[in-house]
Each structure stands twice: as C-alpha cells, then as structure tokens.
Amino acid sequence: MIQHTIAEIKDPALSIQDLCVYYDKNKAVKNVSVDIKKNTVTAIMGPSGCGKSTLLRALNRMHELYDNIRTEGKVLIHDENIYDVPAIKLRRQMGMVFQRPNPFPTMSIYENVIAGYKLNGIRLKKSEKDEVVERSLRDVALWDEVKDTLHKKGTFLSGGQQQRLCIARALAFGPEIILMDEPTSALDPIATSKVEDLLVKLKENYTIILVTHNMTQAARISDYSLFMYLGELVEYGKTKNMFTNPKDPRTEQYLTGKFG
Amino acid sequence: MNTTENIRLQDTSKGRQLKDKLVLGMVILLSLITISPIVLIIGKLIAKGYRQISLEFLIQNTPDTYSAMTALANGERIPGGIANGIVGTLVMVTLASLIAIPIGIIIGIYLYENPGKRLANFTRSLSDVMQGVPSIVLGLISYLWVVKHVTNGYSALAGAVSLAIMMLPMIVRSTEETLKMIPNTLKEAALALGTPYHKVILRVLIPTGFSGMFTGILLGISRVLGETAPLMLTALGSSMINLDITKPTSAVPLLIWEFYNDPNMIDLIWSSSLMLMAIVLILNVISKQIAKKTK
Numbered sequence: 001m002i003q004h005t006i007a008e009i010k011d012p013a014l015s016i017q018d019l020c021v022y023y024d025k026n027k028a029v030k031n032v033s034v035d036i037k038k039n040t041v042t043a044i045m046g047p048s049g050c051g052k053s054t055l056l057r058a059l060n061r062m063h064e065l066y067d068n069i070r071t072e073g074k075v076l077i078h079d080e081n082i083y084d085v086p087a088i089k090l091r092r093q094m095g096m097v098f099q100r101p102n103p104f105p106t107m108s109i110y111e112n113v114i115a116g117y118k119l120n121g122i123r124l125k126k127s128e129k130d131e132v133v134e135r136s137l138r139d140v141a142l143w144d145e146v147k148d149t150l151h152k153k154g155t156f157l158s159g160g161q162q163q164r165l166c167i168a169r170a171l172a173f174g175p176e177i178i179l180m181d182e183p184t185s186a187l188d189p190i191a192t193s194k195v196e197d198l199l200v201k202l203k204e205n206y207t208i209i210l211v212t213h214n215m216t217q218a219a220r221i222s223d224y225s226l227f228m229y230l231g232e233l234v235e236y237g238k239t240k241n242m243f244t245n246p247k248d249p250r251t252e253q254y255l256t257g258k259f260g
Numbered sequence: 261m262n263t264t265e266n267i268r269l270q271d272t273s274k275g276r277q278l279k280d281k282l283v284l285g286m287v288i289l290l291s292l293i294t295i296s297p298i299v300l301i302i303g304k305l306i307a308k309g310y311r312q313i314s315l316e317f318l319i320q321n322t323p324d325t326y327s328a329m330t331a332l333a334n335g336e337r338i339p340g341g342i343a344n345g346i347v348g349t350l351v352m353v354t355l356a357s358l359i360a361i362p363i364g365i366i367i368g369i370y371l372y373e374n375p376g377k378r379l380a381n382f383t384r385s386l387s388d389v390m391q392g393v394p395s396i397v398l399g400l401i402s403y404l405w406v407v408k409h410v411t412n413g414y415s416a417l418a419g420a421v422s423l424a425i426m427m428l429p430m431i432v433r434s435t436e437e438t439l440k441m442i443p444n445t446l447k448e449a450a451l452a453l454g455t456p457y458h459k460v461i462l463r464v465l466i467p468t469g470f471s472g473m474f475t476g477i478l479l480g481i482s483r484v485l486g487e488t489a490p491l492m493l494t495a496l497g498s499s500m501i502n503l504d505i506t507k508p509t510s511a512v513p514l515l516i517w518e519f520y521n522d523p524n525m526i527d528l529i530w531s532s533s534l535m536l537m538a539i540v541l542i543l544n545v546i547s548k549q550i551a552k553k554t555k
Contacts, residue, residue: 062448092454102445106467119455119463166449173453 013038013177013207014059019073021051021058028054030231031073036177036224041199041208043222043239045215047259051231052211056179059209060094061087077176092120095170095178095206100186101162103154103169110150112165113137116173136168140198160191164198171206178202180210184217196221215255219243227251305537309530317341317531322499322515328524338525342532344501345515348416351503352495352511353481355420360427361477367428368435368473369461384436387429398422399490407494416502416509419495423487427480434476438469471551478547482540488513512536 012035021029029051036042044052054063063069064087075082082090103112113133117124124132133150137143142164146157154165163183170178180199184192199208200221212218218225218239225239227248235242235251246252253259316339323331323340331338367383374380402422411417442465450464451457466473488511491497496508497518512532519528 060452062452065448065451088454088456090454091452094452096449096452098445098449098452100445102443102449104446104449104464104468106464106470115450116453116455119450119453119459121459169449169453 009035009037011038012036013077014209015076016059017074017076019055019058019071019075021054021063021069021071023054024068028231029058030233032228032233034226034233034236036207036209038207039203039205040223041203041210041221042224042226043218044209044211044226044228045213045218045254046228047254048213050228052213052226052228053181055228056181056209056211059177060091060096060179062096092116092173093175093177095167095173095175097163097167097170097178097180097183099182101159101166103157103162103165105153105155107154108151109146109154109157109165112154113168113172115169132172136172137165139171139202140164140168141194142168158191160187160194163187163191163195167195167198167202171202175206177207177209180208182211182213185213192217215243227254229254302537305530305534308527309532309534312338312528312531313534317535318346319343321501322510322518322528323525324499325522325524328522332524332527338527342512342515342528342535344498344510345512345532346535347501347503348495348498348509348514349485349511351505351509352416352420352423352491353485355416355505356423356427356484357477357481359420359424360431360480364428364431364477365435365466365473367432369439369465371432371436372439383432387432390425391429391433394489395422395426395487396489396493398425399493401425402490403493411506413506414494414496414508416495416505416507419491419509419511420505422490422494423484426484426487426490427477430480430483431473431476434479435469435473438472438476439465441472442468471553475547475551478543478550482543482547485540485543486513486536488517492517 014036016032016034016036019029019032020027032055044055046052054069057063058071059075059082061082063071071083077090077093103109104115107115110129110133111118113136114124114129117129117132134143134147137146142161145161146165149156154162157165163186167178167183184195187195196217199210202208203223210218210222222239224237225235225242226233227235227242227246227250229250235246235248237247242251243255246255318341320339320341321344322342323338327340328338367387371380371384399422402418402425406418406421407414446464446468447460450460455464491511491514495511495514497514498508498510502509512535516529516532516536519525519532
C-alpha cells in the first residue's frame with residue numbers, strides 16, 4: 001500500500017484511511033488513504049470506471065442504498081469514523097451535488113433551498129427561513145436572478161440555475177464538506193464557468209471534494225488533485241505540481257491524453 | 261441523361277406521395293372505426309335516456325312496479341329516480357377506496373423499493389393474477405368473508421370489500437410504475453440531505469409521483485363503478501337510500517339490472533346507464549387533466 005500523505009496537511013477536514021469499496025466481490029476502490037485539507041477544492045480525476053464516483057459516494061455513505069456494495073477501512077471527520085455514526089447525521093454534515101441538477105419538482109425555489117430543514121422536520125421561524133434562503137442563494141450568486149420568483153417551481157429555471165439551486169440546497173444546512181459528483185457535466189460552457197467561479201469562492205467557508213472527468217476543470221479550480229486509475233489511488237498532491245511534474249508515469253500519460 | 265434521371269426522380273416522388281396519402285387515409289379510417297363504438301353507445305344512451313333525466317331522477321328513489329306501470333299506461337314519464345343507487349354506489353366506492361388506496365400504495369412502495377426480492381416478485385405476480393380474477397369470484401369471496409361472518413347478511417360493507425379487492429391490484433401496479441419513473445437522483449438528493457427514509461417516501465416520492473398514482477386510483481375507481489356481478493352477491497340492492505354499511509344497499513349498476521328484469525321499468529335502463537357513463541367519463545377526464553397538469 002502506498003501512503004499518500006502530504007506533510008503540510010494538518011488537522012484535515014477528512015481523513016480517508018485504507019478505504020476499500022467492493023461491488024459484490026469486485027474491488028472498485030483499492031486501499032485509498034488520503035487527508036483532505038480544509039478550505040480547499042480537492043479534485044478526484046481519472047478515466048471512466050476508475051472508481052472516483054464510488055469513492056465519493058462512500059464518503060457520505062450513499063453506497064448504502066445498494067445492497068451489493070460494502071466498504072472496508074475508515075474515514076475520519078474530527079477523529080470520528082463516519083461508519084460509526086448514523087448515516088443521517090453524517091449526511092447532514094456533508095452536502096452533495098449531483099451530475100444532473102435535481103431540484104425537487106414539487107417544491108418552489110424557496111422550498112427547495114430549505115428542503116433540508118423541511119425534510120428533516122426542523123421547524124424554523126419565517127424570518128429564519130427567509131434568512132437561510134437569502135444567504136444560501138446569495139452564496140451561489142442566484143439571489144439576484146430569482147429573488148422575484150422565489151415561489152415558482154425550481155424546475156422552471158435553466159439547467160445552470162437549477163444546478164446552482166441544488167448547490168444552495170446543499171449549503172443551506174451549513175455543512176462542513178461539500179461533495180460534488182461531476183457537477184458541471186450536464187451544463188453548457190457559460191453555466192459551467194459560473195459554477196466553477198462559485199466553487200473557488202465557496203472554499204473560503206467549505207471544503208469541497210469534486211469528482212471530475214475534465215482535467216482542465218481540475219487544473220482551473222482545484223488546489224489538490226487525486227488521480228485514480230482502476231480503483232487505485234495513483235497520485236495525490238498539489239494540482240500545480242501534478243500538472244507540471246507528475247510523479248507517476250500513468251498520471252503523465254493521462255494528463256497528456258494517452259488514455260482516458 | 262440528365263433529363264431522364266430527372267423524370268425518373270419525379271416519377272418515384274409521385275409514387276411516394278400517393279403511398280403517403282394512402283397510408284394516411286388508412287390511419288384515419290381505422291381510427292374512425294376504433295372510436296365508432298363509443299360514439300354509437302353514447303349516442304344511443306342519450307337518444308333513449310335523455311327524456312328520463314331530470315332533477316327528480318337524481319334525488320328520488322326507484323319507483324315501484326305499480327306506479328311505473330300506471331305511468332306507462334297513461335303515456336307519462338316514469339316517476340321516481342335512482343337516488344338510492346347513486347348514494348349506494350358513492351358509499352360503497354368510497355369505502356372500497358378507503359380500504360384499497362392505503363393498502364395498494366403501501367404494497368406499491370414495497371414493490372418499488374425491493375425490486376429483486378423473492379417476496380416482492382411473488383406479490384407482483386399474484387397481483388397480476390388478481391387483476392384477471394373474474395369479478396363474480398371476488399363477489400363470492402366477499403360473500404364468504406363478510407356476508408357470512410361479519411355482517412351476517414347482505415351489506416354495503418361486503419360490496420365494498422369485493423370492490424376493494426378489485427381495485428387493489430390496479431393501485432399496486434400504478435403506484436409501482438409511477439414510482440419507477442421518478443428519477444433515482446431525486447431520491448438520492450433527499451437522502452443526501454440526511455432525510456430519514458420514511459420522510460423520503462412521504463415528502464418526496466409520493467408528492468412527485470402523485471399525479472400518476474392519482475390517475476391510477478381514478479381509473480381503478482371508474483373501473484369498479486360499473487361492477488354489477490360482485491354486488492349482486494354482496495350488496496343485494498335496496499329500494500331506499502341506506503347509509504348503514506351493515507345493511508343491503510343499492511348501486512347504479514344493480515338498478516340497471518333490476519330495471520332490465522322489470523318490463524314496466526325497462527325505459528329506465530337507458531337513463532341510468534347514461535348517468536353511469538357520465539360519471540365514468542367525468543372521472544376519466546379529470547384524471548387525464550391532472551396527469552397533464554402535473555407532468
């Protein structure tokens with residue numbers, strides 16, 4: 001097992017230790033160990049099927065929706081193993097944004113933002129709700145675009161706006177970490193660049209882990225990068241160093257477009 | 261060479277246009293043939309039944325044979341109406357819905373959530389089989405269960421149970437099919453917010469699939485509205501409005517059968533059938549509208 005530690009990461013937001021994920025008997029993520037630095041954007045890159053999404057989903061235990069997936073190893077947040085706390089509590093600490101925008105179609109923009117509170121049965125005063133909605137929508141730079149149509153259905157927005165709405169929904173609950181599974185893959189270039197700008201801004205307050213198959217995106221916005229290949233963590237380091245001076249030949253081949 | 265080629269192209273394009281027109285004509289003709297029965301049925305019902313339809317027809321009980329005979333002899337409109345049938349149908353269908361909808365939705369959710377499990381597969385095939393059980397058999401079952409052992413006599417409850425068993429598989433399948441169409445990402449989005457499982461179902465899946473499930477329920481209701489056979493064995497019929505669910509009760513289709521068997525009242529079958537058709541059509545239109553609006 002190769003230990004991918006970066007000396008300067010102290011007090012990590014998330015510490016993955018020897019994590020394996022199995023689909024039935026097939027090992028899809030192989031003994032991954034990394035520390036994720038607070039208030040950074042960390043990109044997980046790799047060709048299709050390398051286990052990057054699987055790894056991300058194991059971090060907020062979304063894999064438990066499927067019977068045939070199991071994990072080994074530990075993931076620590078504040079020295080607490082996430083597999084020892086209730087999944088519901090864990091998921092409230094971690095926001096997740098998906099490949100395709102998925103606002104709740106029965107809810108208005110306003111309700112979508114506070115969906116985390118509504119669905120968890122947490123009652124807020126009207127003024128508190130208004131505040132959470134405005135803050136979250138301002139955070140994702142959507143407030144000015146939707147402030148007059150807050151009570152329209154979220155599905156009326158454009159794709160890029162819907163995705164920012166979904167990010168706002170993930171932020172509303174005040175998570176420490178936001179997991180993003182190729183959040184711009186269904187968006188056009190303009191919407192993509194808006195979301196990317198947003199991520200760079202958001203890292204001031206949140207730790208972002210971003211799965212992307214788009215290396216230029218990783219290069220543009222991430223501070224640290226993980227390169228995965230066939231379930232294995234090949235290389236982990238500062239994005240700048242990895243793109244200019246990759247240590248592993250497989251990383252170099254991927255970055256230069258030889259495969260993937 | 262150029263001119264001959266042009267001519268050939270023109271020829272084939274003419275032939276193609278002719279074929280297009282032929283196919284279009286066939287499609288229109290066949291569509292007309294398909295819709296003609298329903299048009300003919302409604303036309304016949306209106307032509308024969310409209311004379312009896314009035315406010316009285318909706319709010320009065322069925323006449324007895326004697327008064328119907330007198331009216332016929334004098335060439336007057338047959339007195340009375342089908343209020344006892346309308347109320348009975350409403351009572352039984354409401355009761356049947358109250359039984360079948362919650363159970364059906366719960367089973368549907370179970371099937372959706374556990375697609376590969378053996379019990380789920382077994383339940384799914386059974387509910388498909390149930391859809392094919394002749395309604396008179398369901399009437400017999402309800403007769404055995406409810407008439408014999410619960411109400412000790414013919415009753416609205418027994419009728420409602422037989423109708424509920426009929427509705428159940430339809431609601432189960434429509435719930436499952438509707439939920440299957442909801443993208444999985446929506447469920448994941450809710451779970452990723454830390455939502456407990458039961459709230460995901462109650463607050464996200466059911467509201468999102470509401471229109472589809474509602475359409476299935478309305479179609480199930482309109483299907484049992486016209487059921488006669490099981491009610492003959494369970495609700496029996498009554499000439500008065502009856503709101504006691506442990507007593508025999510009338511229903512519109514039962515009345516149609518009774519009118520058919522009484523030569524003095526045979527004119528009433530058309531107006532009663534028209535009423536029943538109207539209710540079913542209205543329910544159908546409502547369900548289509550809801551499905552369209554929420555899609």
